[in-house]
Amino acid sequence: MYVTKLSLAALLLSGSAISAAAQTTELHFIMCGGEVREADQKTVDAFEAANEGVTVNLEAVPWGTCQDKSLTLAAAGDPPSIAYMGSRTLRQMANNDLIVPAQISADTPYQDGVLNTVTIEGQAWGYPHAFSTKALYINCGIIEESGQECVAPKTWDEMYTMAKGVVDNTDVAGVGLAGKDFDNTMHQFLNYLYSNGGVVIDPATGENKLDSQQTRETLEFYGKLVDVAQEGPTAWERDQLKDLFNDGKIAMYVQGPWGYGQHNEDINQLVAPVPAGPSGKSGTILITDSIVVFKGTGHEDLAHELAQMITSGDSQYDLDSSWGLTPILDYAALGKTDLYYESGIWPNFTSTISTGGPEPLVEDFKSLQSVFTNMVQGIILKDDTVDNLVTIAGEELDEAL
Numbered sequence: 001m002y003v004t005k006l007s008l009a010a011l012l013l014s015g016s017a018i019s020a021a022a023q024t025t026e027l028h029f030i031m032c033g034g035e036v037r038e039a040d041q042k043t044v045d046a047f048e049a050a051n052e053g054v055t056v057n058l059e060a061v062p063w064g065t066c067q068d069k070s071l072t073l074a075a076a077g078d079p080p081s082i083a084y085m086g087s088r089t090l091r092q093m094a095n096n097d098l099i100v101p102a103q104i105s106a107d108t109p110y111q112d113g114v115l116n117t118v119t120i121e122g123q124a125w126g127y128p129h130a131f132s133t134k135a136l137y138i139n140c141g142i143i144e145e146s147g148q149e150c151v152a153p154k155t156w157d158e159m160y161t162m163a164k165g166v167v168d169n170t171d172v173a174g175v176g177l178a179g180k181d182f183d184n185t186m187h188q189f190l191n192y193l194y195s196n197g198g199v200v201i202d203p204a205t206g207e208n209k210l211d212s213q214q215t216r217e218t219l220e221f222y223g224k225l226v227d228v229a230q231e232g233p234t235a236w237e238r239d240q241l242k243d244l245f246n247d248g249k250i251a252m253y254v255q256g257p258w259g260y261g262q263h264n265e266d267i268n269q270l271v272a273p274v275p276a277g278p279s280g281k282s283g284t285i286l287i288t289d290s291i292v293v294f295k296g297t298g299h300e301d302l303a304h305e306l307a308q309m310i311t312s313g314d315s316q317y318d319l320d321s322s323w324g325l326t327p328i329l330d331y332a333a334l335g336k337t338d339l340y341y342e343s344g345i346w347p348n349f350t351s352t353i354s355t356g357g358p359e360p361l362v363e364d365f366k367s368l369q370s371v372f373t374n375m376v377q378g379i380i381l382k383d384d385t386v387d388n389l390v391t392i393a394g395e396e397l398d399e400a401l
Contacts, residue, residue, distance in 0.1 A: 025299055027081035027306065029058045032066035032289070039318035040084075043310045054302060070294075074098040079294035082303040087117050087290045090125040091361040099292045102127050103304050108312065109333040112354035117288040120361055121206040126290030127311040130319070131328040132256050133284040133356060134191050135348040136275065138162075140268040142251040146170050152272030154282075156192075156221050159252075159275045163228035166251045175225055176241035176253030179233035179380045186372035187359070188238060190285040191254050193218045194357040196277025201360045201401070208401060210371075211394030214279050220386045221277065223379040233380050257324060257349050271345040273352050283355040288328070326350065367400040 031040070036058055044056045061069055070083045071093065079098065093099045102124045104115070110128065118126040136159075140150035143162065146169040153159040163174025178188040190200070198214035201207070226233060230241075230250055241253045246264045254274060263269055273282035291307040293300055309315060313334060320327050321340045326349050331339055341350055362368045375393040378384050384392075 025054045025302065027054065027056045027297075027299065027303060029056050029306070030066060030070050030080045030083040030085075031058060031060045032063050032070075032083070032085045034060055034062040034066075036060050037319060037323065039315060039322055040310060042318070043315040044306070047306050047309055051302065051305075056306070071098070074294055074296075077296070079296050081297045081299060082291060082293055082307060084129060084289060084291050087126055087128070087288045088359055088361065088365050090118055090290065090292070091120055092363045092365075093292065094120060094123075094125045095363050098295060099125060100295050100300055101125055102293070103308070109330040111328060111330055111350075113286050113356050113358065114288065114328055114353075116203040117286050117358040117361075118290050119203045122204050126288075126292045127307045128288040128328055129291050129311050129316070130289040130323075131326045132287045133326045133349045133353060134187075134254050134256055134274060135284070135345075135352075136252055136272045137245065137255055137259055137263070138252040138270040138272065139245065139248065139250075140270050142166060142170060142172050142248065146172075146251075150268075150270055152270060153275045155275050156196075156277050160221075160224060160228065163225070163251065167228045172248065173230040173244075173250045174228035174252070176236070176244055176250040177222070177225055177229040177233040177380075178236055178238045178241060179376055180235060180237040180240075181373050181377075182237040183365075183369050184238040185376055186369055187285050187287070188254060189218070189222060189372055189376050190357065190359070191274050191283070192222060192277065194283035194285060194355070195274045195280055195352075196221075196283075197280030199357065200397070201362075203358065203361075206401070208394060208397050210397050211390055214277070215390050215393070216386050217277055217279060219375060219379050219390055222376060223382075223386070226380050234377050257326060257345065260345055261324075271348045273348050281355045282352050283357065284349075284352045285359060286353065286356045287359045326353070362397075362400045364400060368397070371396045371400060 044058055067085050067089055070080055073079055104124050114128050115124055118124050118128055143150040146166045148165045153162050166172055166174040178185045196214045196218050199209035202209055242262055244250045245253055274284055276282045291311055293303040293307055316329055317331055327341050360368055371393050375389045378389045
């Protein structure tokens with residue numbers, strides 16, 4: 001009897017210990033960006049309140065080191081539970097078995113094309129959380145000084161004509177072009193490619209679609225714009241074009257919605273969708289950052305629950321509206337009214353979502369960047385023909401996939 005009582009006591013104590021252990025789960029959440037957004041913190045607090053004994057160690061890490069830190073921890077067998085990072089890393093992590101697929105409900109009303117930014121061969125690997133699109137900014141003062149009416153160009157031909165009018169009648173460059181060995185050279189090119197009906201990688205099949213007539217038309221147009229652009233585009237990246245725009249040295253360039261508030265107040269700026277090419281409709285590159293759930297923590301279910309909370313409904317709208325992001329969800333479908341993105345410059349950034357395309361997902365992002373940089377710089381410097389440059393780029397992309 002005594003032994004039985006001791007055994008029973010030990011069992012009860014053991015059960016208590018197990019229960020206590022189960023109630024003290026900590027999720028390690030790495031937040032890229034160096035700061036915790038108020039909207040995300042509120043959701044984390046609500047998650048902890050709804051899950052007794054569960055805490056979230058929310059660690060904000062600067063972009064420059066955060067993605068490497070997450071990958072290093074995971075590769076060393078000590079993965080974070082969850083992380084917010086660029087969707088461009090998804091293929092690398094998925095291919096190396098570091099993350100688990102996202103569990104996104106089929107009825108989640110994402111904007112058209114958003115899920116393509118996290119999808120590899122039909123499987124979503126991240127929960128999209130921050131979203132950006134691009135549009136064309138035009139300095140109407142310069143356009144009018146050149147003797148032209150400041151009306152948004154709808155086609156590439158109209159855009160080129162406007163830019164040439166500036167060059168012919170002022171001392172200002174007609175358009176700002178990015179051509180530096182930098183990721184946004186690829187992004188700038190893709191804004192035009194997706195406005196011409198082009199595809200880089202089919203998100204459903206993973207097939208390389210870069211070597212196409214649409215890409216050739218786009219590269220030819222990019223080369224044509226060199227004649228009406230600032231001197232030496234290969235020395236410039238997108239954020240530097242903002243400075244040229246503010247200094248009145250270029251009449252137009254492509255930028256995100258944040259550009260509007262970064263431009264000088266005395267500039268009479270017109271915002272318009274990226275003009276359409278001969279084979280497409282106005283489009284844009286679709287770029288997201290995502291919440292990912294790492295494999296091997298033992299509490300992936302809790303991590304999925306947090307990811308779903310932080311990327312849905314009121315939580316996501318709070319982030320989008322407070323940060324001035326392109327809306328990642330169709331909030332009207334969720335019953336929200338008086339939406340911030342229905343007026344002002346916002347329709348120029350939302351109207352092209354359905355015709356836009358994703359930042360391509362490959363395991364080695366730098367190799368992808370090189371594919372586009374080589375092609376774009378090749379046409380800027382007139383190193384080769386359009387046909388050869390696109391053929392080579394298609395072959396290089398095959399190697400990167």
